Amino acid sequence: MIEILWHGRGGQGAFTASRLLGAAYALAENRYALAFPSFGPERRGAPIRAFTKLDDRPIGNRSEVKRADFSIFLDDTLFSKAAYAELKPDGKILLNTKKRYDDRRVVTVDGDGIAAEILKLPITNTIMLGALAGVFDKVSVAHIEEAIRQNMSEKLHGKNIAAVHAAVEAVRKGSVG
Amino acid sequence: MAKKFLSGNEAFAEGIRLARPQVISAYPITPQTIVVERLSEMVEDGSLKAEFIHVESEHSALSCAMGASAVGARAFTATSSQGLLYMVECLVYASGGRFPIVMMNANRSTALPWNIYGDQRDSIALLDSGWIQSYAENAQEALDLALMSYYIAEHKNVSTPYMANLDGFVLTHTYEVVDVPTQEQADAFLPRFETENKLDFAHPRNLGFSAGPDHNTQFKYKEHLGLLRVREIVNEAEARFAEIFGRRYTGLTENYRTKDADFILVTLGSISGLVREVVDGLREKNIKAGLLRLRYLRPFPDEEIVRALSGAKAAAVLEKDISFGGDGTVYTNVTAALQKAGVRLPVSDYIVGLGGRNISAEEIEQIFEELKRGAVKTVFLGIGGEDA
Numbered sequence A: 001m002i003e004i005l006w007h008g009r010g011g012q013g014a015f016t017a018s019r020l021l022g023a024a025y026a027l028a029e030n031r032y033a034l035a036f037p038s039f040g041p042e043r044r045g046a047p048i049r050a051f052t053k054l055d056d057r058p059i060g061n062r063s064e065v066k067r068a069d070f071s072i073f074l075d076d077t078l079f080s081k082a083a084y085a086e087l088k089p090d091g092k093i094l095l096n097t098k099k100r101y102d103d104r105r106v107v108t109v110d111g112d113g114i115a116a117e118i119l120k121l122p123i124t125n126t127i128m129l130g131a132l133a134g135v136f137d138k139v140s141v142a143h144i145e146e147a148i149r150q151n152m153s154e155k156l157h158g159k160n161i162a163a164v165h166a167a168v169e170a171v172r173k174g175s176v177g
Numbered sequence B: 001m002a003k004k005f006l007s008g009n010e011a012f013a014e015g016i017r018l019a020r021p022q023v024i025s026a027y028p029i030t031p032q033t034i035v036v037e038r039l040s041e042m043v044e045d046g047s048l049k050a051e052f053i054h055v056e057s058e059h060s061a062l063s064c065a066m067g068a069s070a071v072g073a074r075a076f077t078a079t080s081s082q083g084l085l086y087m088v089e090c091l092v093y094a095s096g097g098r099f100p101i102v103m104m105n106a107n108r109s110t111a112l113p114w115n116i117y118g119d120q121r122d123s124i125a126l127l128d129s130g131w132i133q134s135y136a137e138n139a140q141e142a143l144d145l146a147l148m149s150y151y152i153a154e155h156k157n158v159s160t161p162y163m164a165n166l167d168g169f170v171l172t173h174t175y176e177v178v179d180v181p182t183q184e185q186a187d188a189f190l191p192r193f194e195t196e197n198k199l200d201f202a203h204p205r206n207l208g209f210s211a212g213p214d215h216n217t218q219f220k221y222k223e224h225l226g227l228l229r230v231r232e233i234v235n236e237a238e239a240r241f242a243e244i245f246g247r248r249y250t251g252l253t254e255n256y257r258t259k260d261a262d263f264i265l266v267t268l269g270s271i272s273g274l275v276r277e278v279v280d281g282l283r284e285k286n287i288k289a290g291l292l293r294l295r296y297l298r299p300f301p302d303e304e305i306v307r308a309l310s311g312a313k314a315a316a317v318l319e320k321d322i323s324f325g326g327d328g329t330v331y332t333n334v335t336a337a338l339q340k341a342g343v344r345l346p347v348s349d350y351i352v353g354l355g356g357r358n359i360s361a362e363e364i365e366q367i368f369e370e371l372k373r374g375a376v377k378t379v380f381l382g383i384g385g386e387d388a
Helices: A014-025 A081-086 A111-119 A125-135 A141-151 A154-173 B008-019 B033-045 B058-069 B081-086 B088-096 B139-154 B183-189 B216-228 B230-245 B269-284 B302-309 B329-341 B361-371
Strands: A002-009 A032-037 A047-055 A068-073 A087-096 A106-109 B002-007 B023-026 B051-054 B075-079 B102-107 B132-135 B162-167 B175-180 B253-256 B263-267 B289-294 B296-298 B314-319 B347-351 B377-380 B384-387
Touching: A002 A014, A014 A032, A014 A047, A014 A125, A014 A141, A014 B002, A014 B175, A068 A081, A068 A125, A081 A087, A087 A125, A106 A125, A106 A154, A111 A125, A111 A154, A125 A141, A125 A154, A141 A154, A141 B002, B002 B008, B002 B139, B008 B033, B008 B102, B008 B139, B008 B162, B008 B175, B008 B183, B023 B033, B023 B058, B033 B051, B033 B075, B058 B075, B058 B081, B058 B088, B075 B081, B081 B088, B081 B102, B088 B216, B102 B139, B132 B139, B139 B162, B139 B175, B139 B183, B139 B230, B162 B269, B183 B230, B216 B230, B230 B296, B253 B269, B253 B302, B263 B269, B263 B302, B263 B361, B269 B289, B269 B361, B289 B302, B302 B329, B314 B329, B314 B361, B329 B347, B347 B361
Parallel strands: A002 A068, A068 A087, A087 A106, B023 B051, B023 B075, B075 B102, B102 B162, B132 B162, B263 B289, B263 B314, B314 B347, B347 B377
Antiparallel strands: A002 A047, A032 A047, A032 B175, B002 B175, B132 B296, B253 B289, B377 B384
16 A cells, blocks of 8 residues: 655645545546545644555454654745655655755655746646656546546646646656755 | 446435435534535435434434434435534434434544544444444445445345445545445445334334333343344345446455465455555565455454455454553454354454554555564554563
8 A cells, every 4th residue: 555644734635635636546447545634623824644545455443543654734834854754765745845955755846936936826736746656656637637637626736737737847857865 | 327437425425315315414523524515405406305403413414314204205314523523412312213314424533532533432432333334445445335225225134224435535535436336226226215113193103212121121132123123134235236327235244365364364445456556576485465345344244254364374464443441342342253163273463543643565564564473462553562
């Protein structure tokens, strides 16, 4: 099972990203996914987590992800050394930041930069989803596009799909830490 | 059918839309809110032709659904926890009046301490209210039960209200892949609601009457028989469902690797998925573990439990419920069924997940480990307990 841990602040769309990833992955045959937020009252700006679990058979364990294959930060103010303790041995951290990290486990992307240019809004959830597609080959960009079309309102489709492509390209070009 | 990525609440709302209720009355409460929000959106955009009635409380929500049912309309409501407790007075009116209303309950802890997370004390405390009670494991089953609930509740041999339980958050708020049937399929499955138990100027009759000591027991006995007949109608509904939708369910319970099992965990709801994974893991280590999932608590699947457990060396009940000063209520019911059938084996009771407390695979493995020792005890998992 592939497990993804999303970190964001209330209002940044981490849960939406977790859901889009699950929906995209499950578009292929015999693929299963669970997506859920850390449950409880919601507050704008407060740290939240969301979880996506991906597998090729039905997933019975609905507990929160303890150790992730990918730990994704929409906001680098939430990132600290504690993040490493929640990674599987070959796990990777995807970080929206302008900083550089000399660590092969950390993949960085200037999500805020892409957001300012394409979305004209400081929202990086679909951008970090694109960044994941850039380093994780079990979910295709085409399926992410389809998940956006099926699960987001129509006026958001064009810009978010463009933002996903920009993030994929940025990560693959090697704005990698 | 269309494959969608939905939460338990959303899947249940899709099932209700396909069942074409004529009246929906509800009051919002976490974690039920989304199901009625989605239904109100469907009424607003015209994809569901129903009267959506906003009420000021849960007591009125169920009263309203009862009024609708009493003129022969298909009615729906939904609630959770304190909301369910607030409508208790109306629960027995609906069951005693034989109004086949369907209600979704998002299982949530009850106060105090105040807590919005999932456990099953709310609905289990109301097993005696005369309602059918089902417990879904995942979002697909939730949608399918939404459709089947009306078939079962409205069947002329049953005519009993139906409470469909979904674990709060863990099921209501978790997104997963769900096949959503077409309206044509749903219409082929579910007949129109026909009843004689309604206010009808052409055939006047008395509803909601009183019955003194001479006749009261007869009414209560008939109510009891109505619930007992659910077993047969569940089988009928599931056979018909499998023919149209291609998904087959297994009656009041589901057996998973119980046939040759030495050690069986009995549980209900969304935790069953994790137990199934643990059972698979133990089987690989040649430990004969099994899972008995109770899909319904009313009517109580006593025959199925006796059949599944009679060959086992030991069993345990895993439940998100405690009857303070007694045991977990599921445990009391399970052991009574075994006792009645003369089946003797050690059965322990594990109280888990109260107020949304996480249950890990390791903890479930540990329970199987303890079963091997054949002890009989009631344990608050992770806290403690006493040997019997």
